[in-house]
Amino acid sequence: EVQLVESGGGLVQPGGSLRLSCAASGFGFSGYWMSWVRQAPGKGLEWVANIRQDGRENWYVDSVKGRFTISRDNADNSLFLQMKSLRVEDTAVYYCTRIGTGGEFDYWGQGTLVTVSS
Amino acid sequence: DIVMTQSPDSLAVSLGERATINCKSSRSVLYNSDNKNYLAWYQQKPGQPPKLLIYWASMRGSGVPDRFSGSGSGTDFTLTISSLQAEDVAVYYCQQYYSTPRTFGQGTKVEIK
Numbered sequence: 215e216v217q218l219v220e221s222g223g224g225l226v227q228p229g230g231s232l233r234l235s236c237a238a239s240g241f242g243f244s245g246y247w248m249s250w251v252r253q254a255p256g257k258g259l260e261w262v263a264n265i266r267q268d269g270r271e272n273w274y275v276d277s278v279k280g281r282f283t284i285s286r287d288n289a290d291n292s293l294f295l296q297m298k299s300l301r302v303e304d305t306a307v308y309y310c311t312r313i314g315t316g317g318e319f320d321y322w323g324q325g326t327l328v329t330v331s332s
Numbered sequence: 333d334i335v336m337t338q339s340p341d342s343l344a345v346s347l348g349e350r351a352t353i354n355c356k357s358s359r360s361v362l363y364n365s366d367n368k369n370y371l372a373w374y375q376q377k378p379g380q381p382p383k384l385l386i387y388w389a390s391m392r393g394s395g396v397p398d399r400f401s402g403s404g405s406g407t408d409f410t411l412t413i414s415s416l417q418a419e420d421v422a423v424y425y426c427q428q429y430y431s432t433p434r435t436f437g438q439g440t441k442v443e444i445k
Binding site: 249251258259260261264273275276309314316317318319320321322323324325 | 393427434437
């Protein structure tokens with residue numbers, strides 16, 4: 215059974231940093247692109263970042279470029295999102311997702327809440 | 333960026349009746365080389381993460397009931413729930429994976445009338 219379990223969310227002040235983790239199990243993690251998708255409270259879904267299987271290619275939504283870094287550890291079946299210079303508008307539930315063979319987000323974790331507030 | 337626009341924003345349907353949600357993309361998401369539409373639908377129930385319902389515009393995801401179907405091509409797509417069940421109350425999102433940034437529609441809330 216595919217499982218994605220996020221951790222690392224919490225309350226942080228504007229300008230602060232946070233590192234999210236996602237523990238993957240139940241599938242060959244190193245064989246898949248992975249992604250982070252976020253959802254602000256009461257709002258819709260927003261794609262944040264993608265990372266290739268070997269970690270050497272990644273993509274970001276414009277609003278987080280230069281502030282967020284996606285990475286992975288295939289030996290440990292883990293995905294990460296390093297977030298710096300956090301803004302109030304980054305407040306959201308952050309979901310770890312697996313990207314299916316076509317590009318769709320085929321499995322989602324339960325999410326971890328990041329709150330940026332003074 | 334490809335903008336995804338769903339309609340309506342919400343709808344109320346009686347149990348057992350048909351529910352139809354539309355999704356329009358600002359550019360075609362049909363990839364000519366493989367003749368596939370890079371369009372997915374997700375269901376998000378209250379307090380839960382989204383779940384993949386449909387990919388390639390019309391292929392049902394793993395374990396998805398056959399009352400859910402997707403259709404359309406190019407820029408216009410439809411998600412149909414043929415006979416609404418109580419457990420289908422949710423927000424539904426379309427999403428394109430034709431280009432980066434990946435973009436979602438704003439969501440359509442489905443309720444019981």
